[in-house]
Amino acid sequence: MKSRFRTSHTLTQNVLSDSIYQNESVNNDIVIDLSSDQDTIPYVINKPPALVNDDKVSCYANSVIQSFLCLPEFHASISKKNTALNNILNDILLKKINCTATVRRLVTGPHSDDFAENQQKDAQSFCQALIQKLDVDDFGIFIKATTYELLNCQSCDVYTNGGEQLIYTYFLYFPENCDDVIDFNSMLMLKDSDRLCPNCNNCNLRTRSVVVCIKYLVVCLQRISPQGSKINTKFFNFAPESIHLDNQIFKVRSVIRHHGNTIESGHYTSLVNYDDQWWKCDDNRITRISSFDNTLEDVYLLVLEKC
Ligand SMILES: [Zn+2]
Numbered sequence: 001m002k003s004r005f006r007t008s009h010t011l012t013q014n015v016l017s018d019s020i021y022q023n024e025s026v027n028n029d030i031v032i033d034l035s036s037d038q039d040t041i042p043y044v045i046n047k048p049p050a051l052v053n054d055d056k057v058s059c060y061a062n063s064v065i066q067s068f069l070c071l072p073e074f075h076a077s078i079s080k081k082n083t084a085l086n087n088i089l090n091d092i093l094l095k096k097i098n099c100t101a102t103v104r105r106l107v108t109g110p111h112s113d114d115f116a117e118n119q120q121k122d123a124q125s126f127c128q129a130l131i132q133k134l135d136v137d138d139f140g141i142f143i144k145a146t147t148y149e150l151l152n153c154q155s156c157d158v159y160t161n162g163g164e165q166l167i168y169t170y171f172l173y174f175p176e177n178c179d180d181v182i183d184f185n186s187m188l189m190l191k192d193s194d195r196l197c198p199n200c201n202n203c204n205l206r207t208r209s210v211v212v213c214i215k216y217l218v219v220c221l222q223r224i225s226p227q228g229s230k231i232n233t234k235f236f237n238f239a240p241e242s243i244h245l246d247n248q249i250f251k252v253r254s255v256i257r258h259h260g261n262t263i264e265s266g267h268y269t270s271l272v273n274y275d276d277q278w279w280k281c282d283d284n285r286i287t288r289i290s291s292f293d294n295t296l297e298d299v300y301l302l303v304l305e306k307c
Pocket of ligand 1: 155157158199200201202
């Protein structure tokens with residue numbers, strides 16, 4: 001059984017590094033009259049909000065929020081219901097405030113990490129916790145996905161239906177002993193299962209999950225190896241406009257990159273697509289870039305949209 005998915009190979013390989021980002025003028029803010037009624041504010045905010053990282057730990061939250069604010073359904077959801085979290089996210093969207101500390105505090109819940117702590121956290125955990133909070137509004141409809149697991153016994157080669165699961169994040173795994181550079185289509189949807197084969201009772205099952213989503217899919221590239229070290233593998237041949245995943249085609253709306261050795265240290269930044277423009281968000285440094293940096297040497301999370 002094929003355990004891989006394909007990315008398109010039609011785009012020319014285009015290797016860029018941070019040092020050769022083509023910066024353009026960023027003086028194109030829409031001027032918003034904050035005294036006016038909210039309904040009259042232009043819907044399109046064409047530059048991602050600059051968010052401060054004064055405490056040196058906010059980047060994981062900043063990059064996730066900047067990444068979601070390029071999604072119209074996220075705007076709609078946060079403006080619909082008058083909750084403390086929605087109000088603060090709206091204020092960030094409208095550039096009335098530039099600090100995400102309150103969001104971190106509000107996203108902290110009984111089952112979430114303590115994001116209120118003054119400590120660097122995993123952007124993936126924060127992303128999940130934020131979606132979970134917004135799931136009670138409308139955003140959940142668009143960002144939730146269902147996986148259907150197929151268990152394949154490596155001993156007797158029997159396939160079993162492993163059941164379905166509602167997810168906020170879809171994990172992809174790097175193959176064991178992979179090289180420094182990998183084709184994105186070599187990422188695995190497989191992981192070892194600790195369950196027993198119902199046919200032969202051997203503990204030799206592998207799981208392949210099939211994912212179904214409504215509009216968006218948050219993909220996490222599992223960059224921490226089973227040994228606990230960071231996998232810094234780069235990608236080549238990555239086509240952000242046509243990612244083939246389980247016979248569906250997606251395009252990249254945003255990526256969150258992790259720079260550093262452990263997922264709870266280092267630095268997070270994002271690349272986001274606002275109105276067909278790519279922006280590099282590094283806390284309060286917002287730079288328009290001429291094209292998507294498709295080497296993805298540090299990409300950790302991707303927000304994909306179904307084509
Ligand atoms: Zn078996």
